[in-house]
Amino acid sequence: MGTLTSLVDMSRSAMQADQMALDITSSNVSNQNTVGYTREVATWQSSDLVTINGNTYSTEGGVTAVSQRDRVLEQRVQTQTQTQAQSGALEAALEQVQNIFGLTSTSTSAVTTDIGSAMSSFFSSLSTLEGDPSDASIRQSVIAAAQTLVGAFNSASNQLAQVSSNLDQQAGSIVDQVNTLTATIASLNQQITSMSPNQDAGALEDQRQVAIAQLSQYVGLNQISTENNGITLTTSNGAVLVAGDQSYGMTTAQVSGVTHIFGGTNAEDVTSSLSGGSLGGVLQARDQELPVFVSTLDSLAYAVGTQVNQQNEQGIDGNGNSGQAIFTLPGSSGGAAGLIAVATTDPQAIAAAAMGEGSTGNGNATLLAGISTTSIVGGETASSYYASLLAQIGNATAGATTDNAAQQATLTQLTTQRDSLSGVSLDDEAANLTQYQRSYQAAAKVFSVADQIMASALNLGVETTVS
Amino acid sequence: MTTDHVLMDLLDETIAALALMDAEKLEALGERIELLSQVNVVCGRDDGKNALAKKRVLEILLENSESNLRLLERLYERGTTVQWEH
Numbered sequence: 001m002g003t004l005t006s007l008v009d010m011s012r013s014a015m016q017a018d019q020m021a022l023d024i025t026s027s028n029v030s031n032q033n034t035v036g037y038t039r040e041v042a043t044w045q046s047s048d049l050v051t052i053n054g055n056t057y058s059t060e061g062g063v064t065a066v067s068q069r070d071r072v073l074e075q076r077v078q079t080q081t082q083t084q085a086q087s088g089a090l091e092a093a094l095e096q097v098q099n100i101f102g103l104t105s106t107s108t109s110a111v112t113t114d115i116g117s118a119m120s121s122f123f124s125s126l127s128t129l130e131g132d133p134s135d136a137s138i139r140q141s142v143i144a145a146a147q148t149l150v151g152a153f154n155s156a157s158n159q160l161a162q163v164s165s166n167l168d169q170q171a172g173s174i175v176d177q178v179n180t181l182t183a184t185i186a187s188l189n190q191q192i193t194s195m196s197p198n199q200d201a202g203a204l205e206d207q208r209q210v211a212i213a214q215l216s217q218y219v220g221l222n223q224i225s226t227e228n229n230g231i232t233l234t235t236s237n238g239a240v241l242v243a244g245d246q247s248y249g250m251t252t253a254q255v256s257g258v259t260h261i262f263g264g265t266n267a268e269d270v271t272s273s274l275s276g277g278s279l280g281g282v283l284q285a286r287d288q289e290l291p292v293f294v295s296t297l298d299s300l301a302y303a304v305g306t307q308v309n310q311q312n313e314q315g316i317d318g319n320g321n322s323g324q325a326i327f328t329l330p331g332s333s334g335g336a337a338g339l340i341a342v343a344t345t346d347p348q349a350i351a352a353a354a355m356g357e358g359s360t361g362n363g364n365a366t367l368l369a370g371i372s373t374t375s376i377v378g379g380e381t382a383s384s385y386y387a388s389l390l391a392q393i394g395n396a397t398a399g400a401t402t403d404n405a406a407q408q409a410t411l412t413q414l415t416t417q418r419d420s421l422s423g424v425s426l427d428d429e430a431a432n433l434t435q436y437q438r439s440y441q442a443a444a445k446v447f448s449v450a451d452q453i454m455a456s457a458l459n460l461g462v463e464t465t466v467s
Numbered sequence: 468m469t470t471d472h473v474l475m476d477l478l479d480e481t482i483a484a485l486a487l488m489d490a491e492k493l494e495a496l497g498e499r500i501e502l503l504s505q506v507n508v509v510c511g512r513d514d515g516k517n518a519l520a521k522k523r524v525l526e527i528l529l530e531n532s533e534s535n536l537r538l539l540e541r542l543y544e545r546g547t548t549v550q551w552e553h
Binding site for chain 1: 471474477478481482483484485486487488489490493494496497500501503504507508515516518519520522523524525526527528529531532533535536538539540542543546547
């Protein structure tokens with residue numbers, strides 16, 4: 001049965017609840033510019049009911065401060081941050097590769113690039129030699145053109161190796177930053193767990209959230225909530241980074257001259273299975289994209305060098321001797337673009353004459369020049385194979401640019417949604433959803449009409465080929 | 468400004484507005500592209516490539532938006548269910 005004391009207690013409880021609600025509002029206002037601060041709302045809780053003189057009252061009017069940031073939305077933002085950071089890092093690396101080959105978004109003409117121009121000049125010089133094989137200056141120009149070609153191959157190969165080396169260093173530096181952040185998160189985990197569930201650890205949880213958001217920039221994560229507001233973090237492939245108050249630092253080591261990454265409780269090599277974040281993008285560029293370009297360039301250099309050597313050895317040089325190799329090459333195509341060199345400085349070493357013609361003949365010069373139109377690598381001529389390599393690089397870079405732009409816009413969208421929906425009422429949430437649906441429908445309409453316009457525009461265009 | 472540039476600008480604006488879920492702006496862009504569809508747009512090779520790339524960005528963003536929207540709808544439904552349960 002209710003008493004006067006009960007009524008006084010109820011009043012006091014209600015006043016305390018009001019005060020706490022005011023404190024929460026005040027905290028929201030004063031922290032509105034604090035990075036990572038999660039807006040809090042007062043959640044009123046009624047407890048047991050009592051009846052006094054036929055009237056029913058609540059014995060307690062409590063209020064608790066609850067972080068209303070939706071964990072699901074927060075995780076979506078984090079996941080998208082990882083995706084975007086990976087696409088950004090990949091795009092940056094591919095742009096460097098594109099620059100090595102002198103490609104721009106509007107120019108993909110092979111002949112204007114260093115290697116394309118050098119190959120063209122080399123075979124042109126052999127055609128010129130065909131006209132007057134006894135001219136020493138023409139012979140000299142063949143040697144000079146060979147040196148220019150070798151220089152172009154060496155330069156591109158060295159620059160690709162430099163990009164790979166830079167990516168290697170970036171990977172090491174990212175691992176350091178990951179380790180700093182995981183140590184911070186483990187420490188915050190420890191503090192949060194020791195406060196929960198009896199004290200409000202909201203500020204510490206916000207700090208942890210900021211650290212996890214930063215970590216998402218660097219590496220793909222899985223996040224698992226544990227008891228007492230703890231969080232376990234693993235890499236996307238399951239290597240533990242943080243478990244409770246313990247962080248498991250990643251380490252790096254050189255394996256065959258390349259930085260490998262080791263992580264998890266058993267320090268396993270996780271290099272090939274890491275994804276997400278800038279580390280994922282760096283590793284994708286270094287281990288998946290770059291090797292294809294390097295190998296293609298090596299194959300080209302090896303094929304040109306081998307074919308020219310073999311043909312030169314079929315002829316008679318300017319001194320009347322059997323021709324020798326013009327280029328020095330490794331035993332196989334691996335590393336050929338970086339190792340190819342001109343084997344002689346003697347202009348007479350060019351075997352312009354065919355067997356039986358004497359040293360002044362031009363039969364072999366014709367065959368040497370003809371290599372430019374012969375399929376010598378991958379079923380293609382050298383220039384066609386090189387053009388394919390450039391197209392491959394250009395398409396990869398353009399694809400990465402497009403993907404990164406879309407991922408960046410998606411991240412902006414998710415961040416906007418998260419911020420708009422943090423701590424709002426169901427009515428406000430419904431209004432926001434209606435606006436999002438309208439936005440989506442309107443954008444889908446723009447896309448559909450643009451699709452139709454472009455289909456007819458590209459057909460109407462004078463230059464209709466768009467590859 | 469040529470019509471193909473108008474189209475590319477329009478795609479850029481749509482991408483930016485969809486990132487911010489700006490319904491009013493997107494509806495206005497919808498009206499603008501309807502008008503543009505009534506004239507012949509001719510694209511050269513480079514402009515065509517750029518326009519296709521922008522269209523692709525919008526396409527990916529729309530796919531992601533659809534997935535995000537479904538998630539938000541599910542979260543909202545869950546929220547209303549919880550409210551009625553109490």
